[in-house]
Amino acid sequence: MSIQWFPGHMHRARKEIAALMAKVDVVIEVLDARLPTFSENPMLRELRGTRPCLKLLNKSDLADPLVTMAWKEHFQREAGTVPLEVVATNARDARAIIALLPRMGPQRNLVMQPLVCLILGIPNVGKSTLMNTLVGRKVARAANQAAITTKKKRVHLNDEITLYDTPGVLWPKIEDEEASFMLAGSGAVRETAMDNTEVAARVGKYLLREYADLLRTRYKLDELPENEMGLLVEIGKKRGCLVKGGEVDLAKAAGILLNELRAGQIGRISLQKPPAWREG
Ligand SMILES: Nc1nc2c(ncn2[C@@H]2O[C@H](COP(=O)(O)OP(=O)(O)OP(=O)(O)O)[C@@H](O)[C@H]2O)c(=O)[nH]1
Numbered sequence: 001m002s003i004q005w006f007p008g009h010m011h012r013a014r015k016e017i018a019a020l021m022a023k024v025d026v027v028i029e030v031l032d033a034r035l036p037t038f039s040e041n042p043m044l045r046e047l048r049g050t051r052p053c054l055k056l057l058n059k060s061d062l063a064d065p066l067v068t069m070a071w072k073e074h075f076q077r078e079a080g081t082v083p084l085e086v087v088a089t090n091a092r093d094a095r096a097i098i099a100l101l102p103r104m105g106p107q108r109n110l111v112m113q114p115l116v117c118l119i120l121g122i123p124n125v126g127k128s129t130l131m132n133t134l135v136g137r138k139v140a141r142a143a144n145q146a147a148i149t150t151k152k153k154r155v156h157l158n159d160e161i162t163l164y165d166t167p168g169v170l171w172p173k174i175e176d177e178e179a180s181f182m183l184a185g186s187g188a189v190r191e192t193a194m195d196n197t198e199v200a201a202r203v204g205k206y207l208l209r210e211y212a213d214l215l216r217t218r219y220k221l222d223e224l225p226e227n228e229m230g231l232l233v234e235i236g237k238k239r240g241c242l243v244k245g246g247e248v249d250l251a252k253a254a255g256i257l258l259n260e261l262r263a264g265q266i267g268r269i270s271l272q273k274p275p276a277w278r279e280g
């Protein structure tokens, strides 16, 4: 499965971001802490050029803490970027970001010429939520669905910082199969653009390998199913997703697994491990 979901507003947003970039001092790239480099848009990296970049590992409350720590070390080695793990609704994290931004931009009189910061990222990673927390009031609509923001929005955070929120942008064709499935599992893709059961099966396979104990506890499994389809069948049985004849409604079981994963109900789960993790 490769995901092709690049609606018109994303195409427009990409062009707007490119046009804005000339006056941007600092890029705030919001990544999903559960899958940091899968959620890094290569198109945005190109647009950003050599501008200083604050890489926020957001939704860190949902991710596996040890894996997030390893990801932070991974990004610390990247020139020109500062990684920070955050929760976009957390006011303390917002204060830390506000304190950091002026130190990352060019040294000048910011009251005379405010620092321009651009919030970028793929859909549903928490850009608008972050904007609201930074400003301290609701200035942008945020909701748990991909492609909520469709137009850029400018807000003066204070006398020294101007912020832009932008629509989430994916790239025209996500070729990497593992990345496609994990992005879909994380909630970055509208469900109409993917096959829920296929996504849940692939994510389920990963969870069986990496987080078997969490699955066992959440779904009260005495024995671990042998494979991903077995997992969906077990979840379906436990949750009464049956159709006529006693068969399990796999699509419904898939929906339960994905919703509970996204809500953090299975536990703190990372959907991607850093390269150094795998090498041991
Ligand atoms: N658990 C958790 N949820 C978060 C966090 N940040 C954002 N969310 C939730 O993620 C969902 C998406 O948030 P938005 O701020 O609308 O995301 P966005 O990046 O602006 O999305 P688009 O406008 O579609 O590109 C909302 O339900 C938020 O409440 C976080 O740090 N932790």
Ligand SMILES: [Mg+2]
Pocket: 127, 128, 129, 141, 142, 148, 149, 166, 167, 168
């Ligand atoms: Mg938004």
